Amino acid sequence: MIDKLALQITSLICTEAYNNTKDRARIQYGLTVLLSEGFKIVFLLLFFNVIHKQNYFYFSLLIILSTRLFAGGLHLKGTLNCLIATTLLFTLTSVLAPLAPKLPVACYLLIGLISLVTVLIRAPIRSVVRPIKDNTKKLQHKFTAALLIAIWTIILLFLGNTTYVNCGFSTILVQSVLLVLVKKPKL
Structure with a gap:
């Protein structure tokens, strides 16, 4: 349609x-x-x-938009498929993750570190429609995405609100998992 x-x-x-x-x-x-x-x-x-979870949704959206813009990610065919997957993603980060108990700081650091390494290895992932052919531009996107993951990790570690910390780290984790799941297109 x-x-x-x-x-x-x-x-x-x-x-x-x-x-x-x-x-x-x-x-x-x-x-x-x-x-x-x-x-x-x-x-x-x-x-x-x-469902009255808009604040967590906005927070998760801010994190995923800032990192995904430079790291890229999974693209599904069809608006309905994308809508369903995106709704599930944000339900996980904005509804379920805030319900989880506070984890030890080492767990959050581990999530941040794993996500940072994943971005450094896998990013940027671009589609065939929007390829990045210039290696300098690819490196800029890779390091910008990695810097954003590092900044978000630091910000989240200093937040006092466990629900937002869980929301943020689950968003970072989901973004890095999506980078692992997607096959890099041959451009």
């Missing part, structure tokens, strides 16, 4: 007189991404507001 809507909007933007198929494909791809991500964000906002 989103693909059809993106195609219709693209047809409105690019009249038949404009026949650059490459630009048309880029516009359609961009609209598809905007519409599907917009739909997903609105759904998630409503869902977590209804």
Whole structure:
């Protein structure tokens, strides 16, 4: 449905007189991404507001957006598949993780260290649609993602609220697990 809507909007933007198929494909791809991500964000906002876990959701979203932007991650085909997986991910980090008891600091450090090493080994993961071909850019993304994991680990270690600490570390852990699960595309 989103693909059809993106195609219709693209047809409105690019009249038949404009026949650059490459630009048309880029516009359609961009609209598809905007519409599907917009739909997903609105759904998630409503869902977590209804179950009164919006503060944990916002916190988890902040962490995952900041790290995933540079590290990349798993991409699923289809808006519905992505929506289901994303809802499950945020349910884990925003509903279940805050319920867990406080762990020893060594456990949190271990999660941070494992995530940092995972990012240094696996990141950045890009899709075929958005490849990074420049090695300098790849290194910048890798080290920025690693720096963000380190910063979040330090911030979380100094937070006094166990529910937010668990929410944050579960988000970092899930992001690093997703980096391990995804196959790097051959670009």
